[in-house]
Amino acid sequence: MSEVVEKNVVETKREPLFSKKNRKLITDPLNDNNPITVQVLGICSALAITVKLKPAVVMALSVLFVLGVGNVVISLLRNFIPNRIRIIVQLVVVASLVILVDQVLKAYVYDVSKQLSVFVGLIITNCIIMGRFEAFALGNTPWKSFLDGVGNAFGYGIILIIVAFFRELLGNGTLFDFHVIPESWMISNGGFYANNGLMLLPPMALIVVAIIIWVQRSRNTKLIENN
Amino acid sequence: MNVNSNGYTFGFAGVMVILVAAILSFTAISLKDRQKKNIDLEIKQNILRSIGVQVERSEADKAFDDYIKRSLVVKNNQPVEGIDALSVNLADEIKKRPEDRLNPLFVAEKEGQKFYIIPLRGKGLWGPIWGYIALMDDIETVYGVTFDHKSETPGLGAEINTAGFQSQFRNKKIMRSGEFVSIEVRKGDASGDHQVNGISGGTITSVGVDAMLRDILANYVEFLKSGNI
Numbered sequence: 001m002s003e004v005v006e007k008n009v010v011e012t013k014r015e016p017l018f019s020k021k022n023r024k025l026i027t028d029p030l031n032d033n034n035p036i037t038v039q040v041l042g043i044c045s046a047l048a049i050t051v052k053l054k055p056a057v058v059m060a061l062s063v064l065f066v067l068g069v070g071n072v073v074i075s076l077l078r079n080f081i082p083n084r085i086r087i088i089v090q091l092v093v094v095a096s097l098v099i100l101v102d103q104v105l106k107a108y109v110y111d112v113s114k115q116l117s118v119f120v121g122l123i124i125t126n127c128i129i130m131g132r133f134e135a136f137a138l139g140n141t142p143w144k145s146f147l148d149g150v151g152n153a154f155g156y157g158i159i160l161i162i163v164a165f166f167r168e169l170l171g172n173g174t175l176f177d178f179h180v181i182p183e184s185w186m187i188s189n190g191g192f193y194a195n196n197g198l199m200l201l202p203p204m205a206l207i208v209v210a211i212i213i214w215v216q217r218s219r220n221t222k223l224i225e226n227n
Numbered sequence: 228m229n230v231n232s233n234g235y236t237f238g239f240a241g242v243m244v245i246l247v248a249a250i251l252s253f254t255a256i257s258l259k260d261r262q263k264k265n266i267d268l269e270i271k272q273n274i275l276r277s278i279g280v281q282v283e284r285s286e287a288d289k290a291f292d293d294y295i296k297r298s299l300v301v302k303n304n305q306p307v308e309g310i311d312a313l314s315v316n317l318a319d320e321i322k323k324r325p326e327d328r329l330n331p332l333f334v335a336e337k338e339g340q341k342f343y344i345i346p347l348r349g350k351g352l353w354g355p356i357w358g359y360i361a362l363m364d365d366i367e368t369v370y371g372v373t374f375d376h377k378s379e380t381p382g383l384g385a386e387i388n389t390a391g392f393q394s395q396f397r398n399k400k401i402m403r404s405g406e407f408v409s410i411e412v413r414k415g416d417a418s419g420d421h422q423v424n425g426i427s428g429g430t431i432t433s434v435g436v437d438a439m440l441r442d443i444l445a446n447y448v449e450f451l452k453s454g455n456i
Contacts (some may be wrong), residue, residue, distance in 0.1 A: 051382040082236040089243065096247050100254055107258040110265040110284070172382060197428060200382045 017143065025147040029155035032222055035128045036159040037213045042128040046160060047205040049119055053176050056164035058112065059119050060157030064150065066097050067129050071149030073097075074137035081138070090133040091124075098123050128156055163208045171199030270313065276373045277359035278335050278342050295344075297334040302327070304449045317348035318355065321442070330446050335361070342370055345447055349439025352431040353378040356387065356439065360396070366451040367402035369410070374436065384432030395423040401440075407448040412437040 105113035173181035298312035312331035358374035425433030
């Protein structure tokens with residue numbers, strides 16, 4: 001949904017909106033400042049919903065919407081929010097957005113809402129969302145906050161999808177529930193291959209994330225601390 | 228204006244709460260009918276799926292009227308008049324004592340064969356599980372089952388809603404020489420007439436399915452045997 005919003009804005013006022021600095025808001029969280037692998041936020045949902053690809057994609061899209069819109073709302077309100085209750089205000093904004101989305105999905109695209117059901121609560125508690133509200137939207141203009149929200153949601157989504165890809169492929173032999181590893185290879189059908197059940201359990205999500213961090217750090221020298 | 232004064236803080240919180248409450252309740256009320264319709268259609272779809280009829284959600288209403296010839300509610304082995312079987316909320320019923328429960332039952336006809344469809348509901352690991360079981364005319368052979376769940380673990384307990392698990396139930400029997408024995412969801416060999424294989428890694432959900440079948444079906448056995456349907 002937020003992708004549509006983004007395109008409309010791009011078409012109406014083009015040039016100054018995508019200055020180098022603004023582009024960096026989107027690209028930075030994809031690699032140099034990835035919320036999961038560099039800031040190590042949002043690990044909880046990376047564990048919980050990466051057993052299969054489909055929920056991971058749905059989760060990534062939902063976070064994209066909530067973070068994009070929520071960042072704009074918080075940014076618009078940033079001069080009016082009393083400092084002492086700002087965390088509560090942020091929570092109210094996330095929670096109401098999530099409930100709104102959930103209600104609309106239930107009424108119009110019931111199947112998607114069934115996929116999402118368990119994860120709605122997880123979106124509200126996702127530390128990346130509160131983190132971006134607090135660290136960015138409270139101090140920046142709406143457009144910048146929107147870019148930051150979208151960028152971080154992409155950074156989060158990419159890792160989620162990579163982890164889910166490996167877990168579903170190696171743990172279940174499927175991708176998006178399609179069998180990619182032929183059934184005739186399975187030991188139960190007289191073959192030589194067995195799915196690794198450990199991949200379905202939470203510890204393997206952490207190990208896969210750790211491997212991603214390892215690969216990322218060895219390729220991206222900016223991330224290596226010099227001490 | 229000082230946005231950090233006590234008065235402003237209270238005012239802001241008050242306005243915010245009222246505004247958000249208004250928006251959310253407006254959305255919830257205006258979408259309620261559509262949501263209810265979706266849920267009702269899904270129930271009909273699931274009932275039909277237990278006798279092997281797959282329909283789109285939009286066609287569920289019509290197909291339901293075509294296949295389901297009768298629906299009734301049974302209480303303490305006697306039919307109860309004046310209650311719509313679709314409106315019975317099993318979540319409330321399973322908390323009651325067996326003799327006080329309202330037990331909905333659907334009688335379907337497909338290709339000249341008669342089926343008895345019984346709605347199921349029980350507990351999984353993280354939340355409720357439910358489903359429908361269709362018995363053949365002999366009231367002991369299972370024709371088909373469907374299961375679903377609210378929040379079982381994907382890839383483990385959640386596998387109860389896959390065809391692989393559900394197809395095992397076909398042609399299993401819930402009675403042994405006239406006595407109700409249910410169908411056991413077990414580990415290891417499950418070649419017997421009254422056994423199916425549980426899900427590895429989903430033990431608690433499998434046990435939940437086992438308990439659900441035993442608990443719910445027991446309430447129907449006497450009524451079905453009495454033959455006054």
